[in-house]
Amino acid sequence: MKFSENWLREWTNPQWDTNELSEALSLAGLEVDGAEPVAGAFTNVVVGHVLSIEKHPDADKLNVTQVDVGEDEPVQIVCGAKNVVAGMKACCAKVGAVLPGDFKIKKAKLRGVPSHGMLCGATEIGLPDDGVDGLFVLPDDAPVGMDVRAYLDLNDFTIDVDLTPNRADCFSVLGLARDVFAISDADFTQPFEDKEMSGTTACSQKVVIAEPQSCPKYLGCMVTGFDTQASTPAWMVQKLQRSGLRSLSLVVDITNYVLLELGQPMHAFDMDCLNGDIQVRMANSGEKLTTLDEKEITLSENTLVIADDSGVIALAGIMGGLSTSVTDSTTKIFFECAHFARLAITGKARQYGLHTDSSMRFERGVDPKLPERALNRALQLFTEVAGGEVSAVESIVSDADLPKAAVIDLRRQTIASRLGVEIADEKVEQIFKDLGFSIAATDSGWSVTAPSFRFDMAIEMDLIEEIGRVFGYNNLPETPVMAPMTLNELPESEQSLNALKTGLVQRGYNEVVTYSFVAEDKQQAIAPNLPYVLLKNPISDDMKAMRTTLFPGILQSVAYNQNRQQSRVRLFETGLVFYKNDSDPTGATQIPMFGGAIVGPALASGWDMDSRNADFYDLKGDVETLLSMSHQLDKVRFEPCQNSALHPGQSASITVDGKEIGVMGQLHPQLVKTMGVSGTVFMFQIRQDALMTMAVPSANAISKFPEMQRDLAFVVEESLPVQNLIDAVVSVKSDILQSVDIFDIYRGQGIEDTQKSVAITLRIQHQDRTLQDEEVESLVLEILAAAKQAVNAELR
Structure with missing residues (x-):
């Protein structure tokens, strides 16, 4: 939120400069993003009155003016501005003035005519561009000779505060002033007098509330007989501009001013455009509304609206409709000031692609006691500027549906234990009184009642936080942490996720963290058969589905890097995936996954190697690294599979004991363009729970006896997975067979086209004695028989 520092100081004026004020706000939890001066640095610029104008004798585009600058004699200034006229008031830089950019004004001659000063435009004195090609025109009542910085209140800063969602009470100058008052020694003074503006004439506009739970308070008032030509006062325009809003019209400016000053959104209708009673109800499906920004939207049934007999005229708490907007020809105005429940407004603006200052405040919470005060303030400002007759207020209030103040018990010992400092009871009570809380002493501490504007107060720790930030986090002592330490039992068989990550990092991978929300079309493209959860209020349209696989986020990161x-x-990446499950309280089954992708050269470029692109087996090696770290590799089987995200000829399911724990393979060629990547991308995804258990290390004696090796070459069918052959070999029970390794696969001369030769090495050794040739030959014969029976393998 942006606001004028001088506007804040009208409410409370601590003896701090701008930097000290900004630091104090930040330390109190209201982080200041920046503070910018409202005008550039300049001196000796005063209000000048142009007395006369004559054409320059030697330049058609220049004028010779006589300007009264509040001195004994007028000064002569040569001016080339197109809008200079006799009788106007303008900013005049006198001789000796210094303008932004260290531009010094000196006596000069322009085409032979002396000039003792300079009449200035807005940008020449560091003000925002006012859109005028020429001088910055001042009001006719501007006092001649007065310093422009003082007259325009330019010794001011625009401060930008980045408020957290829980501090909805600070989306106003009033709210910020309350906090500044609490953290400083300054006084708090309301700069205007509250006036009851309700008239005696009955309001002819009636209101019907069909949804009191969503709109527990609605106030309305009619104003007639006002000056339709009245314009917004310069002081109000100035405060709006310094708060980031531009002046539009008197009525709009006043509602925006009250919004910034007190934090209450308001709206005004042209009464002549209303048909029948105003109704606060839910929209009918398919109803349409053209908003003030001329955007037509189609409403759904979950939207709270303001309507009349002709249909919807405004989105409640968000934006008004164009058909009933106040214009220059409006002669009867109906001011609306209501309190809407947060849940009734939350997410609705984003649902229709809107974002307004009103919706931002109602979504976070607005003081339910504020509408009466805000309506009176708006009527007071309007009648002071434009006059008019104010009717009685049409008021509908459902007390049962208004938010109730939170009453919280605060224990004295909790303050000391949580903040690490003893704070006097008187100081605690003073802090809460300054913040607007009601506080009453109890045996163990206090009973604290939150004010109506503090929606974020619910538990004792909320109160502790208030004490800490007002007392000053920087004033809390540094206290060594003293806590009993109980070490939880950590099973030796539990694998470390960080160790698994480190294993891939050492193989050249980088970790990414992506959103759990993905675009619905990409979710459907990657996993069309998996039910997924749609968000009711997505951050954006391309983040509306909960991911059922890590692939969309990883591929998005791949594309980002390739681009x-x-x-x-x-x-x-490691993270959760979400499968829709209506029987689960959360609506989804959440499963931790470990996934990755590779694309491009298999190895980093080097002078001593040929470049080749990564393939299926490079990825398989990386996956096997993970599985070996968890001592699962001997149980794992890679089996051909059909997966919609993967190439049908280069994909495999990863199984353990017949249960699928993951999948790997090449991204399906039809999805390459859809996912925005290029090249041949290989991906894998494994359930984390399949990787989180490892074998407990155990010591075995090393055999002192010689090892024997036997090489066997089997001829098998081309379509036979080699793993099936290995399984047949190791199925032979033997205490001397130590390992089975593949060292060659051959296709070609001497082998049928439908067959292949797989050569393996048997490593044979006994732990306690030297093996006899008969034992080895017997084992080999058993293996040959087992291979023949299991996979019809013939010894080559």
């Missing part, structure tokens, strides 16, 4: 000339990309 920045990174040809070799190796990424991994």
